[in-house]
Amino acid sequence: MRLFDYFLRPKSQSSAQTAKDRLQILLAHERQDRSQPEYLPLLQKDILEVIRKYIEVASDKVEVRLQRGERMSTLEIGIELPGPRGMKLNTASAALAR
Amino acid sequence: MAKVIVITSGKGGVGKTTSTAALGAGLALRGKKTVVIDFDVGLRNLDMVMGCERRVVFDFINVIQGDAKLKQALIVDRRLDNLSILPTSQTRDKDALTREGVEKVINELRSDFDYILCDSPAGIERGAHLAMYFADEAVVVTNPEVSSVRDSDRVLGLLSSKTRRAEKGEGAVKAHLLLTRYDPLRVAKGEMLKVEDVLEILSIPLLGIVPESPTVLSASNVGTPVVLNQGSNAGAAYADAVSRLMGEQTEMRVLGPERRGLLQRLLWRTA
Numbered sequence: 001m002r003l004f005d006y007f008l009r010p011k012s013q014s015s016a017q018t019a020k021d022r023l024q025i026l027l028a029h030e031r032q033d034r035s036q037p038e039y040l041p042l043l044q045k046d047i048l049e050v051i052r053k054y055i056e057v058a059s060d061k062v063e064v065r066l067q068r069g070e071r072m073s074t075l076e077i078g079i080e081l082p083g084p085r086g087m088k089l090n091t092a093s094a095a096l097a098r
Numbered sequence: 099m100a101k102v103i104v105i106t107s108g109k110g111g112v113g114k115t116t117s118t119a120a121l122g123a124g125l126a127l128r129g130k131k132t133v134v135i136d137f138d139v140g141l142r143n144l145d146m147v148m149g150c151e152r153r154v155v156f157d158f159i160n161v162i163q164g165d166a167k168l169k170q171a172l173i174v175d176r177r178l179d180n181l182s183i184l185p186t187s188q189t190r191d192k193d194a195l196t197r198e199g200v201e202k203v204i205n206e207l208r209s210d211f212d213y214i215l216c217d218s219p220a221g222i223e224r225g226a227h228l229a230m231y232f233a234d235e236a237v238v239v240t241n242p243e244v245s246s247v248r249d250s251d252r253v254l255g256l257l258s259s260k261t262r263r264a265e266k267g268e269g270a271v272k273a274h275l276l277l278t279r280y281d282p283l284r285v286a287k288g289e290m291l292k293v294e295d296v297l298e299i300l301s302i303p304l305l306g307i308v309p310e311s312p313t314v315l316s317a318s319n320v321g322t323p324v325v326l327n328q329g330s331n332a333g334a335a336y337a338d339a340v341s342r343l344m345g346e347q348t349e350m351r352v353l354g355p356e357r358r359g360l361l362q363r364l365l366w367r368t369a
Binding site: 015017019020022023024026030031034 | 243244247248251252255285287288289290291292295298299
């Protein structure tokens with residue numbers, strides 16, 4: 001029976017390799033979050049509030065990212081807007097989508 | 099000039115206190131004046147692992163609050179006269195630790211000792227924060243296991259931002275990896291993270307690999323730092339780690355699990 005099991009067993013990677021892969025993916029994310037300044041979540045909250053005055057957006061659809069370069073840093077703000085039917089104000093969304 | 103080294107990990111139960119006792123005793127064996135400080139207020143254990151629990155009269159918190167002098171609280175090890183222990187309080191809580199108080203005690207110890215080892219509590223709260231705050235170097239104790247590696251990574255982030263060196267821009271706290279409970283047989287079977295994997299993920303220099311070993315438990319049972327049993331693989335691994343902590347180049351050995359012979363067993367029993 002054991003011999004049978006051996007041949008039938010799917011060829012999968014070792015659990016140690018799975019552990020390594022999972023850690024590498026997770027820690028890449030956690031390190032990125034950690035390198036962000038502490039005010040970033042607050043900034044994200046404020047931006048969301050301003051936008052909500054005009055358009056209905058879900059709180060998880062706003063992404064604020066700060067990238068530090070040697071000579072220049074960029075603040076990247078990505079807002080995912082709902083489709084045309086979910087819009088309250090179409091003009092505002094057109095401007096923001098750019 | 100004294101060196102302040104924090105023994106930390108984030109996760110509990112990975113071997114911080116065992117390692118503090120072993121590294122402290124190992125440094126003292128090598129002739130260095132060493133003091134080990136227990137920062138785990140309310141859950142005092144370094145005294146037991148060091149075998150001096152019945153000699154505790156005053157503690158770290160008494161000294162911080164001015165109820166006792168530092169000399170009254172320090173316990174000199176019975177085996178090694180250049181090793182001292184500063185136990186913590188078992189009844190108070192971690193709020194009794196203040197940054198100013200800790201700084202004052204560490205500064206006072208600096209003039210008398212070569213090495214000051216701070217045994218951090220688990221977690222990343224006040225006790226753990228203050229244990230690492232004044233450190234020059236850190237020993238990050240890690241098990242080859244996902245939650246321990248993840249927590250170690252988090253602690254490395256804190257060491258590079260929430261320490262006095264980081265805040266004053268005096269350069270990073272030098273962190274070393276101490277991999278404990280390592281089982282080469284399980285690694286060979288693909289059941290446990292390899293030392294190379296953990297190093298690749300955490301990217302800090304390796305201080306030592308301590309094998310999973312029954313000697314670690316029997317050493318804590320009797321209150322003897324495991325490094326004093328150099329016939330054991332775990333003891334030998336800690337002795338190697340001590341050499342590297344002192345800046346010596348020592349070949350990295352991956353010691354296997356123990357097969358103790360009759361003679362060794364007898365010797366250990368009488369030790």
